[in-house]
Structures are given as C-alpha cells and as structure tokens.
Amino acid sequence: MSDKRTVFARFAREVAPNLQRFAGRLAHPDSDLAADLVQEAFVVAYQRYVDGRLKLGEGTQSYLMTMITRDFLQRVRSDKRIHWDDEVAHRTQDGRDSVDAMLEREALSHHWEEVLLQLPADQRACVVMVDIEEMSYQEASEALEIPIGTVRSRLNRARLKLAQLLTTRGVIQL
Amino acid sequence: MKDIPVGIEPCSHMRDTVVGMAGGNLRGWRALYAKLHVPRCAKCRAFLNAIKQYFATVESVAKTEEAQPEMAWENIEERWDAIDAKGPPNES
Numbered sequence: 001m002s003d004k005r006t007v008f009a010r011f012a013r014e015v016a017p018n019l020q021r022f023a024g025r026l027a028h029p030d031s032d033l034a035a036d037l038v039q040e041a042f043v044v045a046y047q048r049y050v051d052g053r054l055k056l057g058e059g060t061q062s063y064l065m066t067m068i069t070r071d072f073l074q075r076v077r078s079d080k081r082i083h084w085d086d087e088v089a090h091r092t093q094d095g096r097d098s099v100d101a102m103l104e105r106e107a108l109s110h111h112w113e114e115v116l117l118q119l120p121a122d123q124r125a126c127v128v129m130v131d132i133e134e135m136s137y138q139e140a141s142e143a144l145e146i147p148i149g150t151v152r153s154r155l156n157r158a159r160l161k162l163a164q165l166l167t168t169r170g171v172i173q174l
Numbered sequence: 175m176k177d178i179p180v181g182i183e184p185c186s187h188m189r190d191t192v193v194g195m196a197g198g199n200l201r202g203w204r205a206l207y208a209k210l211h212v213p214r215c216a217k218c219r220a221f222l223n224a225i226k227q228y229f230a231t232v233e234s235v236a237k238t239e240e241a242q243p244e245m246a247w248e249n250i251e252e253r254w255d256a257i258d259a260k261g262p263p264n265e266s
Binding site (some may be wrong): 001005007009012013015016017019020024031035037038042043046050051052078108109112120131132133134144152153156159162163164166167173174 | 221
C-alpha cells in the first residue's frame with residue numbers, strides 16, 4: 001500500500017464518525033443513503049487526492065461535508081425514489097410508542113429529527129450546516145453555491161418553521 | 175402548514191432582527207430598534223422566546239452523540255484499490 005493511501009485511509013477513519021453523523025442528519029431517516037453519501041465522498045476525495053487536486057488539512061473535513069451536501073441535494077432533486085413527504089414522516093412516527101421510555105435528551109432528538117424532516121431539503125441543509133455543525137455562513141454559501149444572503153434568509157425561514165413545529169410538540173413553550 | 179400555533183409569527187420586518195437578537199449578534203441601530211420594538215410587541219416577544227428555546231434545543235441536539243452504523247470500509251477500500259490501479263494522471 002502506498003504512503004499516500006495509508007495517510008488518506010488514516011484521515012478517513014478519523015473523520016468518518018463526524019461525516020456519518022452529518023450525513024445521517026441530512027438524510028434521516030434513510031441510513032443507507034447516509035452511508036452511501038459518505039462512501040461516495042471518500043471515493044471522490046481519494047481520487048482528487050491521488051490526482052493532486054486535494055490536500056489533507058484543517059479544511060478537508062468541511063470540504064467533505066460540502067461534497068456530501070451537494071451530493072445529497074442533487075439526489076433529492078433528481079431521484080424520484082427519495083421522498084421527503086408525509087409517507088416518510090409517518091414511517092418515522094410509527095416508532096413513537098417508545099418515546100415515553102426514552103430519556104429526555106433522546107426524546108428531544110427524536111422530536112428534532114421528525115421536525116427537521118418536514119423542511120425542504122435546501123433549508124434542512126442550511127440548518128444542519130450552520131446551526132448543528134456550526135459552519136460559517138460563508139462556508140454554507142460556498143457549499144450550497146448560493147449567496148450568503150440566501151443562506152441567511154433560508155436559515156431564518158427554517159428556524160421559524162422549526163420553532164413553530166417544536167411548539168406544537170411542546171418542546172418549545174410559549 | 176397545519177397545526178401551527180398562532181402568535182409565533184413575528185412582525186414581517188422583524189424576523190431576521192429577532193433571530194439576530196436571540197443569537198446576541200445585533201449591533202447598532204438594529205439592536206436599538208429591536209430593544210424598543212420587541213418588549214412592546216406580543217408577536218415578536220413570543221417569537222423571541224420561541225427562537226431562544228430553538229437555539230437551546232439545537233445546542234442540546236448537536237451535543238447528542240448517536241451510535242453510528244459500521245462503515246463499509248471493505249467497499250471503500252475496493253474502490254480505492256481501483257483508483258490506485260489506474261495510477262495518477264499522466265503529466266503531459
């Protein structure tokens with residue numbers, strides 16, 4: 001195995017949990033899609049690394065998250081098999097019986113996942129990148145290839161919607 | 175959208191301002207205006223309250239560590255093998 005391969009493999013294993021969590025939040029509840037997004041990102045990134053178009057460093061994890069986000073949005077827009085509609089939302093609600101038994105934090109996560117699912121994919125991507133992963137507006141803007149102002153307005157629309165949905169579930173109390 | 179409670183929608187010109195206020199990153203005249211407007215406006219007050227709780231929720235969710243499924247490293251390694259087999263691009 002080449003040195004380059006060893007270095008890249010070590011890096012991939014190091015960042016994999018973060019990327020899995022990130023992709024999982026974007027693609028929830030489709031864990032196969034999440035796994036596929038991470039795998040594709042590692043393959044494309046390795047090709048670029050071998051070609052000398054990618055260097056490993058501080059920004060590489062964000063770069064991979066950007067790839068994952070773009071891939072995710074592209075698939076959602078083009079693949080009719082990926083639906084983010086009532087059917088999927090109801091499928092996740094089937095498991096709600098167990099919520100009572102969950103610890104408070106797990107219950108919160110559960111509510112969060114369900115409400116996040118009700119956002120359009122592009123708004124969801126903004127929330128996951130900026131609010132959850134704490135990426136800057138600039139990074140989100142570059143990843144999504146939209147102006148910063150659009151990131152801000154999508155994000156604030158999404159926050160309002162999420163706050164409303166969390167209120168109906170009693171997570172937020174007015 | 176169904177089941178949205180009334181009273182959480184801020185004044186239309188205040189949405190971004192109130193979100194900024196909740197995040198503590200408002201400056202200058204917008205901060206001043208928000209300080210004057212929000213305490214007197216029930217809709218924006220409710221929204222500020224909700225959005226602060228939203229940020230608290232997000233913080234809590236972001237800290238939650240979920241068990242991740244095992245990565246299919248063997249598939250990835252196979253595809254890396256294929257890339258290695260092709261070798262780097264020819265310099266021409």
